[in-house]
Amino acid sequence: MKASIRRSAIFASAAALAIAVCGTTGTAQAEPGDGELQFGYVLPETGQLAYLGPPQIESLKFAIQKINDAGGVLGKSVPTVVSSDEAGQEAVAAQSADRVLAAGVDAIIGAAASGMSLSFIDRVTGAGVVQCSGSNTAPTFTDYEDDGFYFRTVPSDALQGPILADVVRDDGHNRVALVARADDYGRGLMESTRKSLEERGATVTLAETYDPKATNFDQVAQQIENSRPDAAVVIAFEEGAQILQGMIESGIGPDRIGVYGADGLRSEELPSLVAPGQPERLSGMKGTAPASAENEQYVKDLKKFAPKLKELQFAPQVFDCVTTIALAAEKAESDDPGEYVKEMNGITKDGEKCNSFAACKELLADGRNIDYDGVSGPLNFTDKGEPGQATIEVYGYDDKGALQTLRTETSKAEQ
Numbered sequence: 001m002k003a004s005i006r007r008s009a010i011f012a013s014a015a016a017l018a019i020a021v022c023g024t025t026g027t028a029q030a031e032p033g034d035g036e037l038q039f040g041y042v043l044p045e046t047g048q049l050a051y052l053g054p055p056q057i058e059s060l061k062f063a064i065q066k067i068n069d070a071g072g073v074l075g076k077s078v079p080t081v082v083s084s085d086e087a088g089q090e091a092v093a094a095q096s097a098d099r100v101l102a103a104g105v106d107a108i109i110g111a112a113a114s115g116m117s118l119s120f121i122d123r124v125t126g127a128g129v130v131q132c133s134g135s136n137t138a139p140t141f142t143d144y145e146d147d148g149f150y151f152r153t154v155p156s157d158a159l160q161g162p163i164l165a166d167v168v169r170d171d172g173h174n175r176v177a178l179v180a181r182a183d184d185y186g187r188g189l190m191e192s193t194r195k196s197l198e199e200r201g202a203t204v205t206l207a208e209t210y211d212p213k214a215t216n217f218d219q220v221a222q223q224i225e226n227s228r229p230d231a232a233v234v235i236a237f238e239e240g241a242q243i244l245q246g247m248i249e250s251g252i253g254p255d256r257i258g259v260y261g262a263d264g265l266r267s268e269e270l271p272s273l274v275a276p277g278q279p280e281r282l283s284g285m286k287g288t289a290p291a292s293a294e295n296e297q298y299v300k301d302l303k304k305f306a307p308k309l310k311e312l313q314f315a316p317q318v319f320d321c322v323t324t325i326a327l328a329a330e331k332a333e334s335d336d337p338g339e340y341v342k343e344m345n346g347i348t349k350d351g352e353k354c355n356s357f358a359a360c361k362e363l364l365a366d367g368r369n370i371d372y373d374g375v376s377g378p379l380n381f382t383d384k385g386e387p388g389q390a391t392i393e394v395y396g397y398d399d400k401g402a403l404q405t406l407r408t409e410t411s412k413a414e415q
Contacts (some may be wrong), residue, residue: 044111137290164287
């Protein structure tokens with residue numbers, strides 16, 4: 001079935017929902033190709049990843065402001081984004097996506113969690129609407145059948161895993177335990193890290209997943225201890241604080257063995273969650289995450305736009321989702337996803353370099369091909385609609401438990 005036909009069917013079946021969405025957002029229902037580029041989002045306003053909601057949502061709004069400051073898209077200002085909550089629950093995320101689709105959006109930003117995106121990706125791409133996530137890192141998406149409508153500006157964990165393994169090995173650890181949440185994100189990053197560790201000569205003493213919805217994680221900490229590692233990697237979201245707590249109580253905290261995390265645990269608040277009143281207990285823990293603070297000017301401008309922001313994780317990647325979509329619409333001279341989707345990959349490579357919507361738009365107006373380098377770094381989308389290389393931050397907690405960026409590394413996809 002053609003995307004345009006599927007798109008019409010979705011709108012017809014969701015007419016009642018459109019009224020509800022318009023009533024809550026104040027946005028009139030849009031139509032494909034009406035000359036107005038309408039964004040929607042499904043991002044965590046509540047739930048276990050709620051701390052990742054503000055940086056992504058504010059960065060999305062900031063990107064729209066920058067686009068409108070440069071004259072908008074196709075001569076029209078980009079309207080207020082249609083908002084909805086992924087809430088950390090697959091059923092709620094799917095319902096949220098339906099509501100946003102019913103508003104007639106041309107693109108959906110989100111979800112934050114890979115599992116949440118997987119709960120509604122077929123609805124969005126099947127409707128012929130572009131979906132772009134700034135934080136879906138599960139390798140699952142690389143070969144996902146999405147008719148070419150799904151994109152991500154964050155690198156796959158297939159690129160993060162080798163960097164994480166390097167950090168562990170460079171610290172001199174030989175026996176490594178791996179535990180991960182039992183979802184696409186956890187399994188994907190664990191497997192990528194396990195493979196890389198073994199290729200680098202390490203012994204993986206444990207590679208187990210756990211139920212992230214469990215109420216007690218003492219068994220996870222016990223499994224790690226029983227495997228007698230000299231380092232442990234915890235691939236988790238919010239529940240990771242309980243696992244780290246259990247490890248410290250069992251005598252296998254960062255003061256005894258190497259302890260490492262990934263993007264799901266990168267948070268300034270993690271030490272106070274793990275050891276209230278004693279944030280120094282997490283001193284020495286390290287981890288990796290897609291770089292979030294590499295572009296100093298962007299960080300400065302975003303904090304001026306949203307001065308209450310504490311976290312920055314995945315904010316630049318979301319900014320790049322919005323900007324890439326807007327530039328693709330400019331290049332295609334259409335806000336119809338079925339048209340501008342054809343330009344998404346091409347505008348990120350093999351053209352004249354530019355690093356802002358305004359500069360890139362000017363080049364397009366002159367009939368030149370562009371290579372948009374995002375605030376998160378060069379995108380260079382592969383044919384799969386994802387970055388061909390990754391800038392990965394290595395972070396750590398100092399002797400007071402304060403989060404620090406230690407360095408950044410580059411990882412490239414195998415061709």
